[in-house]
Amino acid sequence: xxxxxxxxxxxxFEWAQFAFMQNxxxxxxxxxxxxxxxxxLVISNQMAFFSDAIGHAALTGIAIGAxxxxxxxxxxxxxxxxxxxxxxxxxxxxxxxxxxxxxGLMMAFAVALGVVLLSRGGGFARYxxxxxxxxxxxxxxxxxxxxLLLAIVAGVWLAFFNPLFFVCLNRSLAKxxxxxxxxxxxFFAVIVALVVTVTIPWVGLLVINALLxxxxxxxRNMARTxxxxxxxxxxxxxxxxxxxxxxxxxxxxxxxxxxxxxxxxFFIVSLAFRRR
Amino acid sequence: xxxxxxxQATVLGPSCGGCCTRLVNFGVTLNGTVVLEAINLHVHCGxxxxxxxxxxxxxxxxxxxxxGELPYTGTLHFVHAGxxxxxxxxxxxxxxxxxDIDTLAPVTVLDLFAGALAHRPVWLGHSAAIRAKALDMLxxxxxxxxxxxxxxxxxxxxxxxxxLALALTPVPDLLLLDEPVSxxxxxxxxxxxxxxxxxxxxxxxSILLVSHDIPTAARFADRMIFLNxxxxxxxSSREVLAGPCIRQTFGIDLANVAIQQLENRxxxxxxxxx
Numbered sequence: 360x361x362x363x364x365x366x367x368x369x370x371x372f373e374w375a376q377f378a379f380m381q382n383x384x385x386x387x388x389x390x391x392x393x394x395x396x397x398x399x400l401v402i403s404n405q406m407a408f409f410s411d412a413i414g415h416a417a418l419t420g421i422a423i424g425a426x427x428x429x430x431x432x433x434x435x436x437x438x439x440x441x442x443x444x445x446x447x448x449x450x451x452x453x454x455x456x457x458x459x460x461x462x463g464l465m466m467a468f469a470v471a472l473g474v475v476l477l478s479r480g481g482g483f484a485r486y487x488x489x490x491x492x493x494x495x496x497x498x499x500x501x502x503x504x505x506x507l508l509l510a511i512v513a514g515v516w517l518a519f520f521n522p523l524f525f526v527c528l529n530r531s532l533a534k535x536x537x538x539x540x541x542x543x544x545x546f547f548a549v550i551v552a553l554v555v556t557v558t559i560p561w562v563g564l565l566v567i568n569a570l571l572x573x574x575x576x577x578x579r580n581m582a583r584t585x586x587x588x589x590x591x592x593x594x595x596x597x598x599x600x601x602x603x604x605x606x607x608x609x610x611x612x613x614x615x616x617x618x619x620x621x622x623x624x625f626f627i628v629s630l631a632f633r634r635r
Numbered sequence: 636x637x638x639x640x641x642x643q644a645t646v647l648g649p650s651c652g653g654c655c656t657r658l659v660n661f662g663v664t665l666n667g668t669v670v671l672e673a674i675n676l677h678v679h680c681g682x683x684x685x686x687x688x689x690x691x692x693x694x695x696x697x698x699x700x701x702x703g704e705l706p707y708t709g710t711l712h713f714v715h716a717g718x719x720x721x722x723x724x725x726x727x728x729x730x731x732x733x734x735d736i737d738t739l740a741p742v743t744v745l746d747l748f749a750g751a752l753a754h755r756p757v758w759l760g761h762s763a764a765i766r767a768k769a770l771d772m773l774x775x776x777x778x779x780x781x782x783x784x785x786x787x788x789x790x791x792x793x794x795x796x797x798x799l800a801l802a803l804t805p806v807p808d809l810l811l812l813d814e815p816v817s818x819x820x821x822x823x824x825x826x827x828x829x830x831x832x833x834x835x836x837x838x839x840x841s842i843l844l845v846s847h848d849i850p851t852a853a854r855f856a857d858r859m860i861f862l863n864x865x866x867x868x869x870x871s872s873r874e875v876l877a878g879p880c881i882r883q884t885f886g887i888d889l890a891n892v893a894i895q896q897l898e899n900r901x902x903x904x905x906x907x908x909x
Contacts, residue, residue, distance in 0.1 A: 399758075403740065517756055520756035520757065520758070521749070521750050521751075521753060521754065521755075521756060521757055524750045524757055525750040525751055528734070528736060528740075528742065528747070528750065529731060529734050529735065529736070530704075531699070531702060531704060531729065531731050532729060532731060532734070532798075532801075534702050534703055534704050535702045535727050535728070535729035535802075535811075536729075536751055537726075578741075579739065579740075579741060580739075582741035583741055583743070583785055584741055584742075584743050584746060584785075585741060585742060585743070585746045585757045585758045586757075586758045586759070586760060587741060588741040588758065589758035590758065634739065
């Protein structure tokens with residue numbers, strides 16, 4: 360961290376002199392590329408709605424954590440998101456209802472349960488931090504924990520990228536080639552759930568899904584190959600993250616939502632460069 | 636093209652002789668409804684077997700069950716030539732009817748091959764080995780020029796050939812083709828069947844092909860099977876076309892047209908052999 364502060368402190372900007380901005384910038388540089396990377400397959404697999412549901416389900420995880428008397432609900436959130444991801448995968452496999460309906464039902468249930476539990480005695484306002492997120496309060500310890508978790512996820516993600524990519528393209532073809540389709544899909548759901556959940560306190564569950572899908576969607580408009588698609592998404596995500604952080608500092612707005620607006624700006628620009 | 640195919644065959648190793656894929660008392664029941672039952676079928680290597688049947692006869696279900704996507708009863712195994720005792724699950728190459736992908740998807744033909752064959756994440760670039768391998772297999776189906784094209788830009792016929800090349804990498808024990816020519820123009824259909832027919836001979840492949848284009852399929856099939864919940868007719872193209880199955884389901888006119896085309900082909904000089 361000392362190393363990072365010595366770099367960030369030398370940036371010739373007013374905002375870069377504050378320790379909380381240096382922390383937030385580091386967090387953005389960690390979160391943005393990983394979100395872009397995972398977002399690319401979320402879009403290919405048409406799982407945008409699923410990742411949104413996972414974000415909202417974190418509310419129930421927070422509630423369970425609070426009920427259990429945990430000071431930090433992160434682990435309860437992770438556990439609940441994982442259970443939900445596996446449940447959706449299993450229901451998708453065995454139910455004849457469409458995936459949309461299943462995810463919609465699970466999301467409605469998780470959000471309602473979370474709100475009911477958290478609003479007991481009228482104390483919901485204490486948890487509004489999770490709705491909007493506050494990147495500027497992230498501490499060095501929390502950054503280190505984030506680095507650890509994201510590094511594990513990124514490593515696993517890279518190792519399984521090709522099978523996941525192939526399953527996203529066509530399930531029957533993947534099955535015929537011997538890929539364990541169901542297990543890969545469940546694994547994918549769990550990874551998405553973990554990444555979204557870990558990041559919610561800083562970005563906020565209202566906009567977290569946009570951070571996952573908007574940079575990838577913008578890049579998809581312009582890219583011809585997988586390389587251009589993924590790298591383009593990473594660049595857009597990092598740009599939107601840094602610009603969003605800086606503007607939110609000067610405007611006094613919520614950082615997560617400001618980043619998402621920048622990403623949306625990039626998406627609109629990308630429409631002009633859309634391939635036929 | 637023949638020259639290339641033979642080179643490929645020697646590159647890709649020896650083919651089996653006398654091997655076959657066996658389905659014994661194979662059946663599929665979905666939600667309490669019997670979709671397929673009592674299917675006993677030996678598909679021999681080097682044989683192009685065409686699967687016919689009305690809509691809802693269970694042709695696609697048969698494929699999906701063989702691919703392991705649906706639960707089935709009975710057995711499915713592959714018997715190597717000369718090792719009658721060793722039953723293994725066949726390695727299946729599959730060409731779906733169509734690839735349900737967004738036409739804007741930023742995926743090239745090379746990306747598709749790398750996703751199936753490489754360990755390095757597709758977006759981190761492709762190794763020279765994967766590129767060469769993909770090019771090799773694409774040239775088998777005359778599609779080497781498509782290597783860097785996006786999947787969404789390909790015509791139906793081009794996409795089918797790319798998927799066929801992928802299904803042949805590595806060479807499978809059994810190749811399943813699900814209505815491979817839907818959406819392809821007549822000249823393309825003929826070309827595709829000719830190519831499949833060549834591949835079967837050179838790689839000594841067992842091929843099971845679902846078709847609705849009975850006259851064309853009959854010209855190239857070594858054997859025809861009429862399926863409707865179970866196998867109702869089984870024999871050479873001529874036998875099945877002359878039998879009751881086709882006439883009752885598709886009408887006597889179609890059967891006669893197909894037989895007529897078959898006669899025309901017999902009058903032409905036979906295919907050249909190596």
